[in-house]
Amino acid sequence: MKRWIEPDPAEVPAEFLEKIGGHPLVAHTLWRRGMTDPVQALAFLDPRVYRPASAWELPGMEQAVERLFKALKVREKICVWGDFDVDGQTSTTLLVSTLQELGANVFFHIPLRDTESHGIKLPALQQALGQGAQLVLTCDTGIGEHEPIAYAQSQGVDVIVTDHHALPAELPQAHALINPQMLPPHHPLRTLPGVGVAYKLAEALYERAGRSGEAEKNLDLVALGIVADVAVQRGDTRYLLQRGLEALRRTQRVGLQALMEVADLDPGWLSEEHIAFNLGPRLNALGRLADANLAVELLTTGDLAKAQVMATQLEGLNARRKWMCDQVFEAAMDQLEQDPALLEDAALVLAHPSWPPGVIGIVAARLVDHYNRPVVLIATPPNELGRGSARSVEGCNIEKAIAAHGGMLRSFGGHPMAAGLVIEPQRIPEFRRALSRTVSASAPPSEEAPLHVDGYLRLDEISMQLVADLERLAPFGAGNRPLTLVSKELTLTNPRLVGRNSEHRQLIIKDQAGNAQRVIWWWGSEWELPQGAFDLAYALRASNYQGRREVQVEWLDWRPGPGALAPSVRPALEVVDHRQQADALLLLRQLQEEGVQIWCEAKPELDLRAKGRHELFAAPGLAIVTIPPGPQVLQEALEQARPHRVYLFALNAGMDEAKPFLNRLAGLLKFALSKRDGKVQLSSLAAATAQTHEGVRAGIAWLEAKGFFIIAHEDGDALRLAKGGQEAEAQVQGLTLRLQALLEETAAYRAYFLQADKDRLVSP
Numbered sequence: 001m002k003r004w005i006e007p008d009p010a011e012v013p014a015e016f017l018e019k020i021g022g023h024p025l026v027a028h029t030l031w032r033r034g035m036t037d038p039v040q041a042l043a044f045l046d047p048r049v050y051r052p053a054s055a056w057e058l059p060g061m062e063q064a065v066e067r068l069f070k071a072l073k074v075r076e077k078i079c080v081w082g083d084f085d086v087d088g089q090t091s092t093t094l095l096v097s098t099l100q101e102l103g104a105n106v107f108f109h110i111p112l113r114d115t116e117s118h119g120i121k122l123p124a125l126q127q128a129l130g131q132g133a134q135l136v137l138t139c140d141t142g143i144g145e146h147e148p149i150a151y152a153q154s155q156g157v158d159v160i161v162t163d164h165h166a167l168p169a170e171l172p173q174a175h176a177l178i179n180p181q182m183l184p185p186h187h188p189l190r191t192l193p194g195v196g197v198a199y200k201l202a203e204a205l206y207e208r209a210g211r212s213g214e215a216e217k218n219l220d221l222v223a224l225g226i227v228a229d230v231a232v233q234r235g236d237t238r239y240l241l242q243r244g245l246e247a248l249r250r251t252q253r254v255g256l257q258a259l260m261e262v263a264d265l266d267p268g269w270l271s272e273e274h275i276a277f278n279l280g281p282r283l284n285a286l287g288r289l290a291d292a293n294l295a296v297e298l299l300t301t302g303d304l305a306k307a308q309v310m311a312t313q314l315e316g317l318n319a320r321r322k323w324m325c326d327q328v329f330e331a332a333m334d335q336l337e338q339d340p341a342l343l344e345d346a347a348l349v350l351a352h353p354s355w356p357p358g359v360i361g362i363v364a365a366r367l368v369d370h371y372n373r374p375v376v377l378i379a380t381p382p383n384e385l386g387r388g389s390a391r392s393v394e395g396c397n398i399e400k401a402i403a404a405h406g407g408m409l410r411s412f413g414g415h416p417m418a419a420g421l422v423i424e425p426q427r428i429p430e431f432r433r434a435l436s437r438t439v440s441a442s443a444p445p446s447e448e449a450p451l452h453v454d455g456y457l458r459l460d461e462i463s464m465q466l467v468a469d470l471e472r473l474a475p476f477g478a479g480n481r482p483l484t485l486v487s488k489e490l491t492l493t494n495p496r497l498v499g500r501n502s503e504h505r506q507l508i509i510k511d512q513a514g515n516a517q518r519v520i521w522w523w524g525s526e527w528e529l530p531q532g533a534f535d536l537a538y539a540l541r542a543s544n545y546q547g548r549r550e551v552q553v554e555w556l557d558w559r560p561g562p563g564a565l566a567p568s569v570r571p572a573l574e575v576v577d578h579r580q581q582a583d584a585l586l587l588l589r590q591l592q593e594e595g596v597q598i599w600c601e602a603k604p605e606l607d608l609r610a611k612g613r614h615e616l617f618a619a620p621g622l623a624i625v626t627i628p629p630g631p632q633v634l635q636e637a638l639e640q641a642r643p644h645r646v647y648l649f650a651l652n653a654g655m656d657e658a659k660p661f662l663n664r665l666a667g668l669l670k671f672a673l674s675k676r677d678g679k680v681q682l683s684s685l686a687a688a689t690a691q692t693h694e695g696v697r698a699g700i701a702w703l704e705a706k707g708f709f710i711i712a713h714e715d716g717d718a719l720r721l722a723k724g725g726q727e728a729e730a731q732v733q734g735l736t737l738r739l740q741a742l743l744e745e746t747a748a749y750r751a752y753f754l755q756a757d758k759d760r761l762v763s764p
Helices: 014-020 024-032 038-045 061-074 086-101 122-130 146-154 194-208 214-228 236-249 254-262 272-289 293-300 304-338 340-344 360-371 398-403 425-442 464-473 584-593 631-641 658-675 682-689 693-705 729-755 758-762
Strands: 003-005 077-081 105-109 135-139 158-162 176-178 348-352 375-379 386-391 409-414 418-423 450-452 485-498 504-510 516-521 534-543 550-560 574-577 597-599 621-626 645-651 679-681 709-715 718-723
Touching: 014 024, 014 038, 024 038, 024 464, 061 135, 061 158, 061 176, 061 194, 077 086, 086 105, 086 135, 086 194, 086 214, 086 272, 086 293, 105 293, 122 146, 135 194, 146 158, 158 194, 176 194, 194 214, 194 236, 214 236, 214 272, 236 272, 254 272, 254 293, 254 304, 272 293, 272 304, 293 304, 304 340, 304 348, 304 360, 304 729, 340 348, 348 425, 360 375, 360 386, 375 418, 375 425, 386 398, 398 409, 398 418, 398 425, 418 425, 464 534, 464 550, 485 631, 574 758, 584 597, 584 621, 584 645, 597 631, 621 631, 631 758, 645 758, 658 679, 658 682, 658 693, 658 718, 658 729, 679 682, 682 693, 693 709, 693 729
Parallel strands: 003 450, 077 105, 077 135, 135 158, 158 176, 348 375, 516 550, 574 645, 597 621, 621 645
Antiparallel strands: 375 386, 386 418, 409 418, 485 504, 485 534, 504 516, 534 550, 679 718, 709 718
């Protein structure tokens, strides 16, 4: 539980309330956050009112533009040098596209995380010079690269640095340096990330070329980079994000269109959250696990079929990234369980030789949320230097804390909330002690993270109209945290686990007047539920679930409330574990004779008179014979059967390989064509193949693209098929990769089902 900080009492003038309009919470929030001037407040809410700063206010801009135009004039070969995170990917794409449109001879290089890490490494630079680079233009990197820049200049190759990271004590001797950190602290350009700096350079280049305004075609890229890099939303950074989100919702980039399609996003309702949790992680997966240079190709291609294939590849990488994150998180928790003394440190510093460097930063952030203190995770492969990622908490500048012990490190760099480092593995214990002392002196650890409450609501006040009004304050993020709202004296009912590994909770909350609201608790499976009346802190969002626009309430924290009304929670199930049963058939027949309902899918040879998930009914006993394809299917089956006792078996239907799955699905569809006038239900197909609805849909799309049949009509769960046409070769490869990713996901859950704690599997 967190430390709740009540909203400051604020006497908001009536004139201010009137000018802001809408729900009073909007005006009160702006006032409490220091925006007491209505002109300033309206400019914050509406980008049409805001007046952006000139690109020429950035130091070094004049020299950079002059040198680039010289290169354009004589057709010098320009190398754009980026970075492998989303900020670096979008910066590189933006500058390469701009220079190409202005007629430049340009190529680009994004370092490989595994072999080069961040920045400019001399061997890679020498290779670029060998390719004929006559000018190097960096983006999102370079401000601390003294040696490589000096080497390039000594070879007669000028270097222009555009970056946004903290300034070193001594700046490199580049031809031009553009970095918003050189500006005064409250300058409107000060918080620009790498892609924001790149955009301002593009803005100046187009202006010098007499083509003012053309940089705006890249605003969709700017929105991606700002959110993914968690840039502080102040001044031009917020303005560019607001404009960029508008551009992203109608983007013409087929790569982004394909990415939104595989992520199942509706572009028209895209928000900063979709970038942070859907698009950003998929693009980041390239830099973490593969080659981020492909991101530039994805973001610049005009070939839709090629974009769809690449987007599907990213989908697979992202699924792998999620799995790796889960593995590292569990390993980190095991370390802390085995050595509880580590939890006495003000900063958690953990290391392991098998951790993939590409995902440790994500896991560090998750551990920060869990323990409310800075976390450094270090990958230490045998006979190599350790590579670490750090994440911090509010009030602790982790980059400065690490810099205080720079003598122990080979290299380091980053931001106040996130940093990276390279260290000799034998120095990790020494570094752990030193960092903990520094963090403790500057920001003593607290078990309770602060939770700033913005207002109180009754459940019956929650509506789409309210959400739409509060979203005037969006986009939310660093420097503009989302609103935390509270409803009091609630009880809960019908909690159930959801997510690939049952990591989240979905439940219903009710107030004393009987008003009810569905709530999602991300990562809630790790925490205990309230056992009586309680107050709930939550965030309000608009969800576009299955094409329906509705309110989404996200659980943040709870505290005990007055009264002792017991929540209406489904009684705990008795779970009998037969997953290791060698010969299950005899026992299953015996259970069936005793009246136990048998749930078994895609195993007709067992002859058990079993039911599919859509056929289950309420009964005291339920035997789960074949492993479900995912936790949501399992929880929905339990809700439908509502048993008091569950018997767990673990037969695998063998439907997680493409060939047997597609063969079975094709057979079912052929039968529907010949015997049922092409009519079939998705729920029946999912049960008959022991797969998820998403997997069945992907299989149907693949078979349709191969020309086996066409979908003549679709109405919810019901389909009507007709004979097929020609094969759509351009779509088959992308659909194959999409199907493979979904089958790998179900296979991963079935593997988890075999070894997971029996009670945790079926807990609500």
